[in-house]
Amino acid sequence: MYDWITPNWPSPPNVKAIFTTRTGGVSKNYNGIYSGLNLGDHVDDDELSVRHNRALLRSYLPSEPYWLKQVHGVRPIWIDNDDTHLEGDAALSRCGGRVCAILVADCLPILLCDSVGSVVGAVHAGWRGLAGGVIENTISEMVRKDAEIIAWLGPAIGPKHFEVGEEVREVFLKHDSASSSAFTSTSNGKKWYADLFTLARQRLKDVGVNRVYGGDECTFSNPERFYSYRRDGITGRMAALIWLADTALE
Numbered sequence: 001m002y003d004w005i006t007p008n009w010p011s012p013p014n015v016k017a018i019f020t021t022r023t024g025g026v027s028k029n030y031n032g033i034y035s036g037l038n039l040g041d042h043v044d045d046d047e048l049s050v051r052h053n054r055a056l057l058r059s060y061l062p063s064e065p066y067w068l069k070q071v072h073g074v075r076p077i078w079i080d081n082d083d084t085h086l087e088g089d090a091a092l093s094r095c096g097g098r099v100c101a102i103l104v105a106d107c108l109p110i111l112l113c114d115s116v117g118s119v120v121g122a123v124h125a126g127w128r129g130l131a132g133g134v135i136e137n138t139i140s141e142m143v144r145k146d147a148e149i150i151a152w153l154g155p156a157i158g159p160k161h162f163e164v165g166e167e168v169r170e171v172f173l174k175h176d177s178a179s180s181s182a183f184t185s186t187s188n189g190k191k192w193y194a195d196l197f198t199l200a201r202q203r204l205k206d207v208g209v210n211r212v213y214g215g216d217e218c219t220f221s222n223p224e225r226f227y228s229y230r231r232d233g234i235t236g237r238m239a240a241l242i243w244l245a246d247t248a249l250e
Helices: 047-058 127-132 134-142 166-175 177-182 196-206
Strands: 015-019 076-078 090-093 100-104 108-114 120-125 149-153 183-185 192-194 211-214 238-244
Touching: 015 108, 076 134, 090 100, 090 134, 100 108, 100 120, 108 134, 108 196, 108 238, 120 127, 120 134, 120 238, 127 134, 127 166, 127 196, 134 196, 149 196, 166 177, 166 192, 177 183, 177 196, 196 211
Parallel strands: 076 090, 149 211
Antiparallel strands: 015 238, 090 120, 100 238, 108 120, 108 149, 183 192
């Protein structure tokens, strides 16, 4: 039984997307810290369990997802090119049946499409990627004159739990002083709570994306449903996936 999230956004009918939770799957290692549908193959979970989990996911998809080697960077990858060097933090496609995928466990997953259903994208946006311009780089690759970009913000660590230092806040303030609204001082005044959802909305607005949905699920505060790196340290990964329907495959 799965508890996957289907984005509630006005995407074109041929745009398909899901966000997996930890519900279901076979992972159990280390006193259950991976318990559920862990899809990350780089977190020291049992390899066979991860393969089984990915096979379960694959049965619901038109093709095997293109799994990126994510590096908290700003590079978008066009998976249509069959490039074997898939190192980046955003996946893009204009081809039917090709599944863009990113893995998260607190970082913000952003799903993107255009209003005419000609392109889709999935962005892995932690604070480093947001600050470095992963959103801007991805949108610049997607945009076309006759279509509007639509965004959905998936589950991520919420603004009451994502504690950062002054140096992180300063990075965002140097880019745009308006980002100060995304930071709240901790009780001792020495650090800040950062709101990834607000920071992402600000960046999206700056590049002309005004139709933004989601951004209301906190991974840290819901251990039964979500993996969280900040909460647990060693943990599994969930996936945000998006693709263009190919009638020949679906």
